[in-house]
Amino acid sequence: DQQVKQNSPSLSVQEGRISILNCDYTNSMFDYFLWYKKYPAEGPTFLISISSIKDKNEDGRFTVFLNKSAKHLSLHIVPSQPGDSAVYFCAASVGRPGNNRKLIWGLGTSLAVNP
């Protein structure tokens, strides 16, 4: 039972355009969401997060939008750069993640930004 779903396994975008990565969740108890970026043979690196009390969080080129009623969040990258090519994971937790709280992960979306 996949509680966090990333339905697009891959996405290809032209450099300079917007990349939109989507994530859906089923557990209404989730109240904290995170996006991680992962290159091959490396550990994931934290990108951006959002609490359920917000509907938008922005950090430079990265913006995460949360639609609680639809149980949907999205990560927007604009403008996209070739260095953004990686696998992006959506993760969720019940309560503020940290210490001993497990993260529930999506399957990831592989983003390719073409020059």
Added chain:
Amino acid sequence: GAVVSQHPSRVICKSGTSVKIECRSLDFQATTMFWYRQFPKQSLMLMATSNEGSKATYEQGVEKDKFLINHASLTLSTLTVTSAHPEDSSFYICSASPVGYYGYTFGSGTRLTVV
């Protein structure tokens, strides 16, 4: 801050031998660390939660006698793959979170190849 160091980054071992992977929190104390496994083109699979000073909590389907976890100090957790077989070949990643910090930091991962 919040750096997690994982060692070794790559290891090749013979079938039937055991391999130990170390995960260290360099600038913070972690009462809990998480061990993940990632197969090619697949998502992160949480294997177990490592608890300092007590037994690890294993996810369903993970053999605790095969994947031994020791969390003897607040900065070090180890994962030992015992009697390794080729099907244990995978990318293993640990993560931890400082107390009071939201989100997790990941180690750089260990590529295990069993021949």
